[in-house]
Amino acid sequence: MTDTDEPAPAGTGQEAAPLLEVRDLRVEFRTRDGIAKAVNGVSYRVAAGQTLAVLGESGSGKSVTAQAVMGILDSPPGFVTGGEVLFQGRDLLTLGREERRKVRGAKMAMIFQDALSSLNPVLSVGAQLGEMFQVHEGMSRKEARGRSVELMERVGIPAARARVGDYPHQFSGGMRQRIMIAMALALAPDLIIADEPTTALDVTVQAQVMDLLAELQREYRMGLILITHDLGVVADVADTIAVMYAGRIVETAPVHQLYKAPAHPYTRGLLESIPRLDHKGQELYAIKGLPPNLTAIPPGCPFNPRCPLARDICVTDRPPLYDVGPGRASACHFWKETLDGAR
Amino acid sequence: MAPDDRPDGTPGVLADPGRPALGEPVLEIRDLVKHYPLTRGVLFKKQIGAVKAVDGVSFDLRKGETLGIVGESGCGKSTLAKMLVGLERPTSGQIRYQGQDIATLSGRALKAVRRNIQMVFQDPYTSLNPRMTVGDIIGEPYEIHPEAAPKGDRRKKVQDLLDVVGLNPEYINRYPHQFSGGQRQRIGIARGLALRPEIIVADEPVSALDVSVQAQVVNLLEALQDEFDLSYVFIAHDLSVVRHISDRVAVMYLGRLAETGTDEQIYEHPTHPYTQALLSAVPVPDPEAREHRERILLTGDVPSPADPPSGCRFRTRCWKAQPLCAEVVPPLEVPEAFREEGPARHPSACHFAEERHVVPGE
Numbered sequence: 001m002t003d004t005d006e007p008a009p010a011g012t013g014q015e016a017a018p019l020l021e022v023r024d025l026r027v028e029f030r031t032r033d034g035i036a037k038a039v040n041g042v043s044y045r046v047a048a049g050q051t052l053a054v055l056g057e058s059g060s061g062k063s064v065t066a067q068a069v070m071g072i073l074d075s076p077p078g079f080v081t082g083g084e085v086l087f088q089g090r091d092l093l094t095l096g097r098e099e100r101r102k103v104r105g106a107k108m109a110m111i112f113q114d115a116l117s118s119l120n121p122v123l124s125v126g127a128q129l130g131e132m133f134q135v136h137e138g139m140s141r142k143e144a145r146g147r148s149v150e151l152m153e154r155v156g157i158p159a160a161r162a163r164v165g166d167y168p169h170q171f172s173g174g175m176r177q178r179i180m181i182a183m184a185l186a187l188a189p190d191l192i193i194a195d196e197p198t199t200a201l202d203v204t205v206q207a208q209v210m211d212l213l214a215e216l217q218r219e220y221r222m223g224l225i226l227i228t229h230d231l232g233v234v235a236d237v238a239d240t241i242a243v244m245y246a247g248r249i250v251e252t253a254p255v256h257q258l259y260k261a262p263a264h265p266y267t268r269g270l271l272e273s274i275p276r277l278d279h280k281g282q283e284l285y286a287i288k289g290l291p292p293n294l295t296a297i298p299p300g301c302p303f304n305p306r307c308p309l310a311r312d313i314c315v316t317d318r319p320p321l322y323d324v325g326p327g328r329a330s331a332c333h334f335w336k337e338t339l340d341g342a343r
Numbered sequence: 344m345a346p347d348d349r350p351d352g353t354p355g356v357l358a359d360p361g362r363p364a365l366g367e368p369v370l371e372i373r374d375l376v377k378h379y380p381l382t383r384g385v386l387f388k389k390q391i392g393a394v395k396a397v398d399g400v401s402f403d404l405r406k407g408e409t410l411g412i413v414g415e416s417g418c419g420k421s422t423l424a425k426m427l428v429g430l431e432r433p434t435s436g437q438i439r440y441q442g443q444d445i446a447t448l449s450g451r452a453l454k455a456v457r458r459n460i461q462m463v464f465q466d467p468y469t470s471l472n473p474r475m476t477v478g479d480i481i482g483e484p485y486e487i488h489p490e491a492a493p494k495g496d497r498r499k500k501v502q503d504l505l506d507v508v509g510l511n512p513e514y515i516n517r518y519p520h521q522f523s524g525g526q527r528q529r530i531g532i533a534r535g536l537a538l539r540p541e542i543i544v545a546d547e548p549v550s551a552l553d554v555s556v557q558a559q560v561v562n563l564l565e566a567l568q569d570e571f572d573l574s575y576v577f578i579a580h581d582l583s584v585v586r587h588i589s590d591r592v593a594v595m596y597l598g599r600l601a602e603t604g605t606d607e608q609i610y611e612h613p614t615h616p617y618t619q620a621l622l623s624a625v626p627v628p629d630p631e632a633r634e635h636r637e638r639i640l641l642t643g644d645v646p647s648p649a650d651p652p653s654g655c656r657f658r659t660r661c662w663k664a665q666p667l668c669a670e671v672v673p674p675l676e677v678p679e680a681f682r683e684e685g686p687a688r689h690p691s692a693c694h695f696a697e698e699r700h701v702v703p704g705e
Contacts, residue, residue: 057553057554057555057556058524058553158643172644172645173416174644175644202415202416202580202645203415203580203582203621203624203625204415204620204621204624204640204641205415205644206624206626207624207626207638207640208640208641210626211640229553229554230626231554231628232625232626232627232628233626234628235626235627235628235629235630235632235633236626236627236630236633238630255630256630256631259628259629259630259631269555270554270555271628273554273555273557273558274554274558274583274628275558275561275583275584275586275587275588276583276586276587277582277583277586277610277622277625277627277702278610278627278702278703280586280587280606280607281587283562283565284558284561284562284587285558286555286558286559286562287555287558288559290523290525290526290556291553291555
């Protein structure tokens with residue numbers, strides 16, 4: 001079995017073509033210290049109205065994958081070296097710059113973690129929102145301003161009409177994130193990629209913003225790719241999860257199954273290492289060691305140096321994504337043992 | 344409730360049966376205030392107001408315990424941390440260490456006290472000088488306090504410290520950029536330990552770290568506490584981490600403490616609406632909790648500390664607010680309704696305190 005014919009994540013609408021299908025995507029960064037293999041054959045699918053959470057720690061390749069999908073990879077040093085990004089049936093990687101630009105924004109949009117550095121500090125939020133309508137839909141400035149106010153109201157910014165001329169720094173963190181969501185929504189895209197959209201926010205504000213995002217997604221039946229490291233946020237909103245490690249998907253599953261019985265030792269390690277809100281607990285389980293350096297990924301299973309189940313085969317043979325159940329896959333030679341709770 | 348409760352309602356040291364009896368207070372904070380003046384004009388500066396970052400905070404830290412302080416950004420928790428280690432001078436109030444008010448000390452006396460109260464910072468990337476070797480970074484406290492280690496011993500001491508925090512002692516000549524985030528945080532912790540302090544104030548020490556590495560550092564902090572008899576003030580916004588590591592927890596909102604108690608009292612029996620809202624908003628890593636959890640969604644943002652609401656500071660976002668809340672500042676004490684024996688009996692600064700279980704699970 002290869003990475004490309006992995007089982008489709010559950011709930012992605014088998015009958016219809018998926019909204020987005022990433023096939024065997026590969027990205028590398030050519031740096032002074034060597035070639036960092038950031039994404040090494042990632043495949044996933046998202047259907048309209050579905051939420052796919054891509055979970056991983058820093059350096060796992062979760063954001064780089066999204067940047068390659070959006071076509072906003074810093075290049076150089078980053079290069080897409082293989083794979084396909086099929087969006088509504090078209091391979092985006094073969095499109096020219098101009099065509100790609102038309103898809104971006106109108107059909108797919110991205111929400112970033114840090115709203116303050118993603119918004120232009122010297123333009124009012126109204127001007128930034130309105131620009132989208134002027135450029136993509138040819139509206140007049142006045143029409144665009146009207147639409148901007150509507151959008152700001154839709155994402156819950158109080159006194160939108162009075163604040164449309166304000167600058168990003170005049171808004172709080174939560175309100176800025178709402179403005180980013182408004183910008184992403186402006187042209188009614190079919191797909192939204194949200195990269196750690198609430199990580200910089202306080203917990204009470206985070207709850208508001210995630211609720212807003214989920215509500216808008218339902219309303220517009222958008223596909224949502226949520227990139228995060230937070231197992232709590234994922235449990236709250238995702239339909240399916242893809243867990244990434246060292247540039248690969250190591251496990252994919254419907255959300256309930258993944259939390260109930262992880263099929264990859266890395267996923268289980270993550271779940272066990274988070275402190276709980278509902279009880280104090282004993283010493284935390286800690287995955288030993290560190291994530292690998294992407295210029296020197298260990299042979300065999302990249303997780304083997306940190307894995308409690310690792311045996312000889314894990315050092316020599318790279319595990320494919322095994323089909324481990326309906327809509328589930330795990331890249332572990334010992335997925336059966338892991339599912340059964342082996343340590 | 345423990346028999347040694349203090350008259351002001353602070354739970355006594357026996358309140359948490361999970362831990363051995365903790366010692367005497369090592370740090371007593373009383374009515375601590377920090378206002379940053381807001382000025383207008385360039386040549387003739389005129390004060391036009393003040394940012395009330397910390398506005399009347401009192402608590403005790405006892406020997407060997409971990410006091411967790413939780414709150415959202417802008418609540419003043421980092422300003423509080425800076426005052427505790429002497430990086431900021433309080434506007435008023437007292438920080439008593441071994442009977443002395445460190446807020447009034449200066450010069451040599453302050454330096455001597457500071458040796459015993461060390462800090463671990465949040466960001467392992469900016470809190471270490473990139474041009475210094477790890478050995479110089481961890482050994483720098485000995486330059487400032489030469490009496491702590493004679494010159495000849497220092498290298499050995501630094502290597503011991505590296506070993507204690509789980510780093511290879513041979514890394515002594517490496518530079519910070521050669522380490523990962525988790526390893527850098529270990530270096531920061533080693534520096535904090537160098538002078539064998541009694542108290543460590545840790546401001547968001549694990550929030551910049553990945554989940555798998557965060558667990559390693561939390562375990563390290565706990566092991567070091569037992570080994571060196573440390574008392575921790577652990578400041579964080581992650582409520583799960585704070586529950587895990589703390590013996591007692593204080594919830595801070597807009598420069599004041601809203602509620603204090605043991606981890607059990609705060610997480611299982613919160614009586615302040617802010618604590619309840621905060622706990623209910625934490626995403627729980629359990630998709631089963633999605634359907635049947637009750638989330639209290641707060642409206643609006645935290646008001647500016649330059650112009651905090653009168654009376655109760657939380658009233659502008661509180662669903663229970665009454666006219667009384669705008670007029671009278673609710674004191675941080677055990678509310679009338681909860682004077683009876685029970686887990687809800689802990690200080691809560693709310694006129695209308697009510698117990699409400701909001702954490703899903705159990």
